[in-house]
Amino acid sequence: MQVICDKQLLVDAVANVSRAVSSKNTLAALEGVLLRAKNNTLSLTGYDLELAISTEIEADVREAGEIVLSARIFLDMIRRMPSEKISISSDAKMLTLVKGSMTEYTILGLPASEYPELPGVSETTEFSIAQAVLKNMISQTLFAIAVSDSKPVHTGSLFDIKGGELCLVSVDGYRLALRREKVAFDETLSFIVPGKSLSEVSKLLRDEEGDVELGVARRHIIFRTGSYRIVSRLLEGEFLDYRAAIPDGGATNVKIGTRDLISAIDRASLLISDNIKSPLRMKFEEGLIKISCSTAIGKAYDEIRCEQSGDDVEIGFNSRYMLDALKASEGDEIRVLINGPLSPIKLMPVEGDSFVFLVLPVRLKSE
Numbered sequence: 001m002q003v004i005c006d007k008q009l010l011v012d013a014v015a016n017v018s019r020a021v022s023s024k025n026t027l028a029a030l031e032g033v034l035l036r037a038k039n040n041t042l043s044l045t046g047y048d049l050e051l052a053i054s055t056e057i058e059a060d061v062r063e064a065g066e067i068v069l070s071a072r073i074f075l076d077m078i079r080r081m082p083s084e085k086i087s088i089s090s091d092a093k094m095l096t097l098v099k100g101s102m103t104e105y106t107i108l109g110l111p112a113s114e115y116p117e118l119p120g121v122s123e124t125t126e127f128s129i130a131q132a133v134l135k136n137m138i139s140q141t142l143f144a145i146a147v148s149d150s151k152p153v154h155t156g157s158l159f160d161i162k163g164g165e166l167c168l169v170s171v172d173g174y175r176l177a178l179r180r181e182k183v184a185f186d187e188t189l190s191f192i193v194p195g196k197s198l199s200e201v202s203k204l205l206r207d208e209e210g211d212v213e214l215g216v217a218r219r220h221i222i223f224r225t226g227s228y229r230i231v232s233r234l235l236e237g238e239f240l241d242y243r244a245a246i247p248d249g250g251a252t253n254v255k256i257g258t259r260d261l262i263s264a265i266d267r268a269s270l271l272i273s274d275n276i277k278s279p280l281r282m283k284f285e286e287g288l289i290k291i292s293c294s295t296a297i298g299k300a301y302d303e304i305r306c307e308q309s310g311d312d313v314e315i316g317f318n319s320r321y322m323l324d325a326l327k328a329s330e331g332d333e334i335r336v337l338i339n340g341p342l343s344p345i346k347l348m349p350v351e352g353d354s355f356v357f358l359v360l361p362v363r364l365k366s367e
Helices: 007-020 071-080 131-144 195-204 258-271 319-328
Strands: 002-006 032-038 041-047 051-058 060-063 065-070 085-090 095-100 103-108 125-130 156-162 165-171 175-182 189-194 211-216 220-225 228-233 252-257 280-285 288-294 299-305 307-310 313-317 333-338 345-349 355-359
Touching: 002 007, 002 051, 007 032, 007 041, 007 051, 007 071, 007 085, 007 195, 032 060, 032 071, 051 195, 065 071, 071 095, 071 103, 125 131, 131 156, 131 165, 131 175, 131 195, 131 211, 131 319, 156 195, 175 319, 189 195, 189 228, 195 220, 195 228, 252 258, 258 280, 258 288, 258 299, 258 319, 258 333, 313 319, 319 345, 319 355
Parallel strands: none
Antiparallel strands: 002 060, 002 085, 032 041, 032 065, 041 051, 051 228, 085 095, 095 103, 125 211, 156 165, 156 189, 165 175, 175 355, 211 220, 220 228, 252 307, 252 333, 280 288, 280 313, 288 299, 333 345, 345 355
């Protein structure tokens, strides 16, 4: 194989596909990037048996071929090259020369035959969505994905399409995040994508015009955006019935500036740490939100004004979970709805229901 390509295109491509490379794998080839050169195109693939990222860049292919190179070492090499063009040459023994200007490295690669075959994604159900919209939906729900494997299905997000509306839902047993958006798809479809896969997809999506295409098969999904293809396995299992989990209405209904509430909770959380845990108290009373906290270090108190209708209520909650939800919300103001001290705190936009966040309460001890 012999190929010459633009340094920046190569660096970007290797960096992006390397996100799917496993650093600790019993199969040595999976610690590398698969390079295939033919027809003036260099294709690159990273794969960890659960997630695959592949792309193509333009290249001057002098001799077609394929090889697997260590992802970490190869990326470090090409990043340090001083020239704008990089040459990659490998012989029959997999000895590879990577050269740019007067700088050159020689490394030993692996034959492409040792690289596992990517899963075939056929008989897919296809739909598309604006990539900026999907990027936003993922960023607003990713925080609520479960990190433990106690219920593996909740380590991913549910895509639930019905009546031309896509609901993206994450839940971890303590909170729930839901984001709604209209899609040009009339069928009913439901599938669960691992959180790691969605995180990597989000990094490749742009805040600009253009769609991302999704192809859903029985066990895998493929995302196509620009020159990139991301293939991920799907999670199997019974996801939480999120529609039943979201309470209707709110006996206490509050409108408050999002940034004001974030700042007040942040100030009151100063005495809480990983070693010193305590719930925050939030008391809604006559147009005031009174936030307090008591730990072994001391006490904190803050209050802010709000627009309140309905009952007065006092509720306890995990400050980090509440801050995660508030920071993921959109708009300068937010609605807070509560149906009593043991009911979830529901966060919604002031107008509409494009997102819904739930934070489960913490039972308070009497002071």
